[in-house]
Amino acid sequence: MEDILTGYEINQATWFYHSLLLMLAVFFKFNRLWSLRNLDLLLLLSLSPGLILVKLGADFAQSGDPRASSTEIMGYAWLFSVTGLLVVRLLFDGALKRRPRLEQNLNSQGMLFLGIAAFGFLMTEAVIESPPGLTNKSSDLVASAPEDGSGGGQNPDQNSVTPPTLQVIESTSQTLSQQVGTDPDDSYAIQLLAARLTAIAAHMAVICGLFVVGSRLFGDLQLGLSMGLMYLLLPCTAFDVHKADHVIPAALIVWAIAAYRKPLVSGALLGLACGAVMFPIFLLPLWVSFYGRRGGLKFIVSLLATGAILVASLTLSQVASYHVTREILGKIVTDVLALGREGDTTGFWALIADSWHYRLPVFIAYLIVIVMLTLRRGQRTLEHLIADSTLVVVGTQLWYPQSGGVHLLWYLPLLLMVVFRPRLMHLLPPQVEPEKSASVKLLPQQQPAKLAGQRGANQILR
Numbered sequence: 001m002e003d004i005l006t007g008y009e010i011n012q013a014t015w016f017y018h019s020l021l022l023m024l025a026v027f028f029k030f031n032r033l034w035s036l037r038n039l040d041l042l043l044l045l046s047l048s049p050g051l052i053l054v055k056l057g058a059d060f061a062q063s064g065d066p067r068a069s070s071t072e073i074m075g076y077a078w079l080f081s082v083t084g085l086l087v088v089r090l091l092f093d094g095a096l097k098r099r100p101r102l103e104q105n106l107n108s109q110g111m112l113f114l115g116i117a118a119f120g121f122l123m124t125e126a127v128i129e130s131p132p133g134l135t136n137k138s139s140d141l142v143a144s145a146p147e148d149g150s151g152g153g154q155n156p157d158q159n160s161v162t163p164p165t166l167q168v169i170e171s172t173s174q175t176l177s178q179q180v181g182t183d184p185d186d187s188y189a190i191q192l193l194a195a196r197l198t199a200i201a202a203h204m205a206v207i208c209g210l211f212v213v214g215s216r217l218f219g220d221l222q223l224g225l226s227m228g229l230m231y232l233l234l235p236c237t238a239f240d241v242h243k244a245d246h247v248i249p250a251a252l253i254v255w256a257i258a259a260y261r262k263p264l265v266s267g268a269l270l271g272l273a274c275g276a277v278m279f280p281i282f283l284l285p286l287w288v289s290f291y292g293r294r295g296g297l298k299f300i301v302s303l304l305a306t307g308a309i310l311v312a313s314l315t316l317s318q319v320a321s322y323h324v325t326r327e328i329l330g331k332i333v334t335d336v337l338a339l340g341r342e343g344d345t346t347g348f349w350a351l352i353a354d355s356w357h358y359r360l361p362v363f364i365a366y367l368i369v370i371v372m373l374t375l376r377r378g379q380r381t382l383e384h385l386i387a388d389s390t391l392v393v394v395g396t397q398l399w400y401p402q403s404g405g406v407h408l409l410w411y412l413p414l415l416l417m418v419v420f421r422p423r424l425m426h427l428l429p430p431q432v433e434p435e436k437s438a439s440v441k442l443l444p445q446q447q448p449a450k451l452a453g454q455r456g457a458n459q460i461l462r
Helices: 012-027 036-063 068-091 108-128 136-144 164-180 184-217 221-233 235-239 244-258 263-276 279-316 324-337 356-374 382-396 412-420 447-461
Strands: none
Touching: 012 036, 012 108, 012 221, 012 235, 036 068, 036 235, 036 412, 068 382, 108 184, 108 221, 108 235, 164 244, 164 263, 164 279, 184 221, 184 244, 184 412, 221 235, 221 412, 244 263, 244 279, 244 382, 244 412, 263 279, 279 356, 279 382, 356 382, 382 412
């Protein structure tokens, strides 16, 4: 940032202090200290210190500082504890019947100005930071693949599996870069620009989705501005602002909620989210149960159609001799579950010997909670769908073996919906009406009788 603003330099800890003061000034209810809003705000802010410690431990490890291990352990333990508190908060969300409307400490014009300024600073940081892996991996594969498309000597096991949705994005940027220029340096620069623009577009999609949900579904324009502003001010957004693969699934889920009245649209969006990362798969039973029999059928058809398109696109865009099955299922089987293989786990569970013995019961409890939420009795409304979906996504951080707890952008927009939403008992699932039977036309000899009956009824009323 100092390349653009002379003398400007800020680190993660300083950004946390600044955003802490701004968020308290705008959202903290000083006249209602024991309100639910203040509790949610403190929980959201308490996530950032753990993320700072994790990133600080990684920096210490690169520099050979002996404090790296202890700092990283403290960070992951902090994130795991706060995530557990969020799960408890979401479990009891349905019991919180009172949702009073709480005004923000800043008017709508002030929040809009502050949001535009924060967006400018964050997106500048996204342009300066190097995107992680989205483009570099494609460049490496293109360089290693021979002209006949056989894949050369590239070993599939030496590369992490790219999800289908991100693979399509990478292939698109790769194709564009090859058409624009043949120089490898120019091609890499174009792919790098495409990856940065993808991150910016993903954040913009999240902010616009929150605004649409607040203004149309929550019925309050200020709530949409508040959710978007808090998303921009939270330190965890700034820390991973350049990681498009963390933001794209959240953006798709936000817009699926915004379009919940159209099962075909929501199914397509969740299908794309499942193709970007693993965790939206666990949302599917909740959404099918929410829509019911007829709406759920449309949702499933749209979801499967989107999956088929992704598989076809992935098959046509292969640049190495990888099997499509490994591309789709390998991420779940090898990188996500990693049961019994301690070398494949990082983060909190890597701190415990034989961690899979402890992580497996957590995963089973997680599945039991999903089954209970899916089989819940009674009328389902949008507020149940938002709260339950948020609980499912947050719960993945308790058993996820690859740096579990640090993927805050996966659930941050959903959590903001839970914090700011009013009562939504009137927003029911869309009722798919059965096909209306064709109206029976009256025969010519029956029409006079109908008219006579109408005249007789009019005379009686007179």
